Amino acid sequence: MTDTIYALASAQGRAGIAVVRVSGPQAMESLSKLSDGTFPVRQAVLAQLINPDNGSLIDEAIVITFHPPRSYTGEETVEYNIHGGKAVRESLxxxxxxxxxxxxxxxxxFTRRAYENGNLDLTQAEAVADLIxxxxxxxxxxxxxxxxxxxSNLYQGWADRLVKALAYAEAQIDFAEEDLPEDEVKSHVEPVLTHVMTQITGHLNDGNRGEILREGIKIAIIGAPNAGKSSLINALAQRDVAIVSDMAGTTRDVLEVHLDxxxxxxxLYDTAGLRPEQLSDEHAQDQIEAEGIKRALQKAQEADFKILLFDGKDNEMHPQTLNLKDDNSICVTNKMDDGETGFAxxxxxxxxxxxGLDNLIDNVSRETKALFEDIQNSPSLTRARHREALVEAQEHIDRALHGFSPDMIAEDIRMSVRSIGRITGRTDVEDLLDIIFRDFCIGK
Ligand SMILES: Nc1nc2c(ncn2[C@@H]2O[C@H](COP(=O)(O)OP(=O)(O)OP(=O)(O)O)[C@@H](O)[C@H]2O)c(=O)[nH]1
Ligand SMILES: [Mg+2]
Structure with a gap:
């Protein structure tokens, strides 16, 4: 028999209330040993919990019961809302x-069981972790x-279409002698493959939006030595993260802070000032700075967005910094202490x-928001795992599009469905084929 599992569902530490969740075939049985109350399903019931071994009172709790399949795990589940102290938690x-x-x-x-019992698919289970x-x-x-x-809906939709195409391709293998017109099959299979291929490509070319948002947007502050990069990261983080000094070349390592x-x-990354002459210098002291500059340039490349910071006391914009300007950057003039206007x-x-700091924050958040504009409209891929599986699916579809024989084409379509199916953990090709063939007029 499956184990009945239990765990503290709320965080460790002292709190008003703690929640202990029990799920499995014996969850109701253990509840009946702890309390002699009656527990109508999905209703909050105040109950005294007594330790059956020694008769001592564990706590007065609110207990809620769930019966399958209408529970998170799809199993019998009991949730105990107890007082959130260490002693109470441990005695339960x-x-x-x-x-x-x-x-x-x-x-x-618990989530794994929800998946195994069909309450969630893999992308949904991953989303539960992301939400937490x-x-x-x-x-x-x-x-x-x-x-x-x-x-899930997006991927399942593609898988369904591919399976329909597969059904036609298989029909051609099975009914070849009966002269199934080749063109008709072609006209059913090819457009579907091309359509799904285009959709997957569009989905993959989303600039990694979902992954970036899930992991956080990387913004690098780049500029000449002494432009005030470290002062800016301190101002934005509202704490003393980086050392500020009037010595050019203060920051060497890349520093980072996380902000909402x-x-x-x-x-947000603070980086070493770009002083290109240091890159060729051979003095030990300068080699450290050179390494810092190398890392700064690497960060500039990796970042999703750059703040290019210029020193307003300079006569002209620092050329090495200006060189890095692209669509995902914003130029800023610092040291405009009296509200003067900086470089054009x-x-x-x-x-x-x-x-001007509020204005800068507004601008940066507007730019980052633009990066994610469509995220609300079309679902975004959130994990490298999804990306890999889709790339694989594309390869199979591409092969199917160029396949020579019906059975090769069918095999490649089948593989592409499998690749997509791995993302949700749901699609069993044979099951789908059964469903499709049920109302697929193959005999006609
Ligand atoms: N007047 C004025 N000075 C500033 C401002 N911001 C920074 N500074 C000064 O500029 C100098 C350099 O500041 P940092 O923040 O260390 O500059 P940085 O770009 O990090 O410099 P490196 O790490 O050496 O590349 C310090 O003396 C700061 O006090 C500003 O808004 N106005
Ligand atoms: Mg610095």
């Missing part, structure tokens, strides 16, 4: 550990939409007086 967990067939749950095991880890509003929205099945920028998760087409700020 201890009592449960003594029950027949009960054991502590492994990490993620979400730190900003945008991450939360992304996780909720995926949990609601946005990705108007709902978007941002990792830049945002003027002063990290010292605070002038």
């Amino acid at each position: 967990l201890n009592a449960l550990s003594q029950m027949d067939g009960h054991r502590m749950a492994e990490p993620g095991e 880890h979400a730190e900003t509003e945008a991450q939360k929205q992304l996780a909720l939409s995926q949990m609601g099945g946005a990705l 920028l108007n709902g978007f998760p941002v990792t 087409d830049t945002i003027s700020i002063s990290t010292q007086s605070g002038y």
Whole structure:
């Protein structure tokens, strides 16, 4: 028999209430040992919990029961809302550990059972983890939409279409002697493959939006030595993250801070000032700076977005920094302490007086928001795992499009469905074929 699993569902530590969840075939049985109350399903019931071994009172709790299949795991489930102190929690967990067939749950095991019992597919299960880890509003929205099945529906839709094409391709193998017109098959298979291929390509070419949002947007601050990069990261983080000094070449290592920028998760990087003459210098001291500059340039390349910071005291814009300007960057003039206007087409700020910082934040969040504009409209791929499987599916579809014989084409389509099916963990080609063939007029 399946184990009955239990675990603290709320966080460790002292709190008003703690929730202990029990799921499995014996969840109701252990409840009846802990309490002699009656528990109508899905209703909150106030109950005294008594340890059956020694008759001592564990706690007064609110207990809610769920019967399959209408529970998170799809199994019999009991949720105990107890007082959130260490002693209370431990005495309930201890009592449960003594029950027949009960054991502590492994990490993620409740969700795993929900998947195994068909309540969630893999993308939804991943979204549950993302939702728990979400730190900003945008991450939360992304996780909720995926949990609601946005990705599953998209992928399942492709798989269904491919299976229909597969059914035609197989029909051609089986009914070849009966002169199934080749063109007719071709006209059913090819357009479907081309269509799904285009859709997958569009989905893959989304600039990694979902992955970026899930992991946080990387913004690098790049500029000449002494432009005030470290002062800016301190101002934006509102704490003393980086050393600031009037010595050119203060920052060497890349420093990072995590911020919530108007709902978007941002990792901000402070980097070494770009002083190109250091790259060729051979003195030990300068080699350290040279290494710092190398890392700065690498960060500039990896970042999703760059703040190119210019020193307003300079006569002209620092050319090495200006060189890095592209669509995903914003130019900023620092040290405009009295609200002066800096270089043309830049945002003027002063990290010292605070002038223009709000404007800068607004601009950066507008730009980052633009990066994610469509995320609410079309579901985004959130994991490298999804990307790999889709690339694989594309390869199979491509082969099918160029296949010579019906059975080769059918095999490649079958493989492409499998690749997509691995993302959701759901699509069994044979099952789908059964469904399709049921109302597929193959005999006609
Ligand atoms: N007047 C004025 N000075 C500033 C401002 N921001 C920074 N500074 C000064 O500029 C100098 C350099 O600042 P940092 O923040 O260390 O500059 P950085 O770009 O990190 O420099 P490196 O790490 O050496 O590349 C320091 O003396 C700061 O006090 C500002 O808004 N106005
Ligand atoms: Mg610095």
